[in-house]
Amino acid sequence: MITMKDIVLEGHPVLREVAKEVILPASEEDVAIAKKMLxxxxxxxxxxxxxxYGLRPGIGLAAPQINVSKRIIAVHLTDDKGTLYSYGLFNPKIISHSVEKAYLSSGEGCLSVDRPVPGYVPRYSRITVTGTTIEGENIxxxxxxxxxxxxxxxxxxxNGIMFYDHINNEDPLAPIPGAIEITK
Incomplete structure (x- = not known):
């Protein structure tokens, strides 16, 4: 079982690496990593x-955060309509996105960042993602x-990018023109 002691914190070099592709079909070891993250x-x-167990609540985790430089992510959250998104994915890619931006009104947090980082993080409001599930299905x-x-x-x-890399350093809480504000 993964606990907070397994999660590396900002400043660790693995968090700035571009992670390696997972060779598919995924090995038993890679499937086990994805399952543990989820x-x-x-x-x-x-x-x-x-x-x-002293776990910080999270809705997403990437393999580099547990010191594994592989393209594996896990997410477990529900949207505003109550739809559950619960996936371990290998080699996820954003294949298309909206021009329109969105941001979390409360800002973003991260299990690898042990401090509050105020500021809006501009994101695409809509994306299409492809990847391979733990079961080996391309979705x-x-x-x-x-x-x-x-x-x-x-x-x-x-891809070695931290959420705060996107924050406007001069004015972290400056409105993002034309962006949708999302409240959790």
Whole structure:
């Protein structure tokens, strides 16, 4: 089981690497990594389990965050309509995106960042993602709202990008022109 001690913090060099493609079909080891990452997210959202093991709640996790430089992400969240997005994905890619931007009104957080980072993170409001599931199925997901933001955050991780790289340093809370504000 992954716990907070397994999650590397900002400043660790793996978080700035472009992660390696996962050779498909995924090895048993890679499938186990993806399953453990997804399990962490599910456990972290359970108040009893997260309290027992001291887990910070999360909705997404990328393999570099557990010091594995591979293109693996896990997400576990529901959208504003109650649809559950629960995936471990190998080699996820954004294949298309909207021109329109969106941002979280509360800003973004990260399990690898142990401090508050105020500021709006501009993201695409709608994206289409492809990837291969833990079961080996190639999927295409059309996402908007919080799921779109979460997937962009995790795909950034496998490209060595941190969420705060997108924040306007001069004025972190400056309105993003024409962007949709998303509240969690």
């Amino acid at each position: 399990e962490y997210l599910i456990n972290s959202q359970d108040p009893e389990i997260s309290a027992q 295409k997901l059309r996402l908007k709202g919080l799921p779109a933001i979460c997937f962009q955050h995790e795909i950034d991780h496998i």
